[in-house]
Amino acid sequence: MPEAKEKKKKAAKPSNSAALFAADEGTQADESSKALLREFMHSKGLTDTLRTFDDEQPRGDLTIASRALMSDLLALHGFQERNKAKPTPRNTLLEVVCDDRLLRREKALATQNPQAPLEPDSDDPDAVGPRLAVLQEDRTRLTAELTNRLAQLTQAVEQRRCLEDELASMRAAGRKKKEKLEKLEKKLEKKAEKKQGKSKRAKSDGGKLSMTIDQLLDASAKSHGTNGNGRKRGGGTAKEEKEAFLKGLSSLKAPPADKKPRKAKKGGSIPPQEVATPSAAEEEASSASSSSSPKAGGSPGSETDSSGESFSKQLRAADSKYKQQQQQLLQKAAGPGGAKKGANWSAGLLDVDDEHLDHGSPALSHGASIRNALLTPTEPSATFDPLNGSTVQGRPIDSNTAKKLKKLICGAINVPETWLQQGFSFTAEPSVKYGLVQNSGGPCGVLAVVQARVVKQLFLVQGLASTEAITPDAQREAITAALAETLLTVAAGGSVQLATPPDFDVQGRRQLKYSVDFESWRTQTIGRSPAAVASFFRENYDFYKEPCGLGLLSLVCSAVLTRGGADAVVGDMDASISGTDDSLIVRHNYSSQELVSLLLYGKAHSNVFNGMKRLGDQNEHVALQGTPAECELGLLSYRDHLKDIEVGSYLKSPLLPVWVVWNESHYSVVFAKERIDHSAARAELFYYDQYACQNEEYRLTVDASDPDAFVEADDDDTPYMDSILRTREPWKRAKVDWNGSEGLLPG
DSSP: OHHHHHHHHHHHHHHHHHHHHHSOHHHHHHHHHHHHHHHHHHHHTOHHHHHHHHHHSOOOTTOOOOHHHHHHHHTOHHHHHHHHTSSSOOSSHHHHHHHHHHHHHHHHHHTTOTTOOOOOOTTOGGGHHHHHHHHHHHHHHHHHHHHHHHHHHHHHHHHHHHHHHHHHHHHHHHHHHHHHHHHHHHHHHHHHHHHHHHHHHHHHTHHHHHHHHHHHHHHHHHHHOBOTTSBBTTSOBHHHHHHHHHHHHHTOOOOOTTOOOOOOOTTSOOOGGGOOOOOHHHHHHHHHHHHHGGGGSSOHHHHHHHHHHHHHHHHHHHHHHHHHHHHHHHHHHHGGGOHHHHHHHHTTTOOSOGGGGGGOOHHHHHHHHHHHHHTSOOOOOOEEETTTTEEEOOEEOOHHHHHHHHHHHHTTSOOOHHHHSOOOOBOOOGGGTTOBOOOSSSTHHHHHHHHHHHHIIIIIISOOSSGGGOOHHHHHHHHHHHHHHHHHHHHTTSOEEEEEOSOBOTTOOBOSSOOOSSTTOEEEEEESOHHHHHHHHHHTHHHHTOTTSSHHHHHHHHHHHHHTSHHHHHHHSSHHHHOOOOOSBOGGGOBOHHHHHHHHHSSOOSOOSBSEEEEEOSSSEEEEEOBOSOOSSEEEEHHHHTTSSOOOHHHHSOSSSEEEEEETTEEEEEEOSSOOOTTOSEEEEEEEOTTTTOOSOEEEEEEOSOGGGOOOOOGGGSOHHHHHHTTSGGGTTOEEEOTTSOOOOOO
């Protein structure tokens, strides 16, 4: 009879064993635990306890009733062999496992290595499963490390390509400069030859000019009359009159031979280089005409007397008018600084002595007109714009403004190289064609604000339905509109001031020579028209999209000047109160919150709460500036989740569903592709990090329609974007689904 039962058990074992091994891991673990407990209670004689256990946990088809099956399932053969070799072996498998674990712990403590893994020996057949798990973990870790390394190599290759492009650009610019210098040398040689030819012609015409002067003096003497000793009735001899005339004539400048004189505009004067003097031939013709006119008929005496009197009146009237204009111009030139400034300004221009005007010479009256032209203030001259090869109004940044600008941007250090090699270029990844690319750590705050406006333009202004609909033309319009809108936001109805570097060729590619003192930069006023500002960025798109160019730094400098200069930006900050550095680039070359605020809503405020807060009593208090009003674009922060700062509703609930994300030391963007209500409990959002080499689109479904279903987890196990989104009141207990993508954890 016992033999029959034994055969029956052996016959039933394969069926039970096969079903058990085919079950899932959870079922196997459950049945193994029950079997270990049943064996232990049975061995210890706990019959009532075992009966109660069976009542609460009824046996089934998968119940393990064989010690051998338990050993097979849990791979405990090695444990049993070691147990048999002990002086006092254990009776149950549960005790065998516990005893083996404790023994290994004692060995680890004996070797003073409490952290030693309690795994079976490498030659133990029971170690196969754990070793496979360890190998799988190592494979996962190595795969992640390899992926990161490949990303770093890709970034290094891109940086090398940028440097090679810059080197090629520098060489091309060097060749262009060399060609320009050669052309300039040839031009100077031609001018020198032309000047020598003019000098020779002047000498050959000297005799004729002397004759003409003598004829004019004779005519003047006849018109004024002389006394018996050869002196004029006015007091000077003919010789003195001639010397005075020649002295006045020597101070005059004739126009270039290849240019014709033009008429002066109403209320102005003819520029000095365009005032024409009569040629020798014309003077001879005039002299001949005047000498021959008496022969035409009439009384010669009456003709000369009347012409002389008319000539004197004209001269005195012209002299009086000139002196009045001179006085008005000197007062205008002096301005607020007084007459001394005007005197200094005009000291080098008055080359003709006033006393010569009293001699009645028409040539000297002509000299007064030249001085009048020299003293006339002119408009700022147009300069060549190397960004697009056009002529624009511009002026160099003065030394004082340049020093303040540099101190505000980077303090006592030089502008970091990462800020000198950053433009606004789009990624080549087709799944995130709206994304900009950040080359190195540091300027993420500026890029995030511009990125926020780019997605706003693409999806909420242009109305593109999907990422696939984005074209290169749409990208171009989005980035130019985003840059223009950033400066117009800072201008707040005023004029936009642009700051551009000097070291560029007409294609807009930057040379390797970094101009970081800003004294060589140029500033120009575009005005307050959105169309004009957008047109500027559209025409200079190639410069601002250069991946390793100075486009980002140019935008920052333009924003500072548009705000009113460095002093106005410093006035926005809390730096004077907190004692911190009042620079826009802070530790580790990061963007400061003040810079992000300046570009986001136009004022460099240090805080992100609503409005202003006063610290202190009514008599003595400190005012801290936050977000002044509701913004078009918003900001969310992980530090708000940590309760380090307070982000106000003006930024949490902006007019458009686009937010700059501030994750402690880095800025990125989260946005919706369509407008949503502020209080909406559900939203489809998209997250983009311009510095993460992102090659997939992260779509986040935020759903707070069932707050009771929310289960709060530890921060280390919660993606930081989930925590950031829950800082908004409507999404405080929202579930965040990454839709198949791996959530980005803190750290």
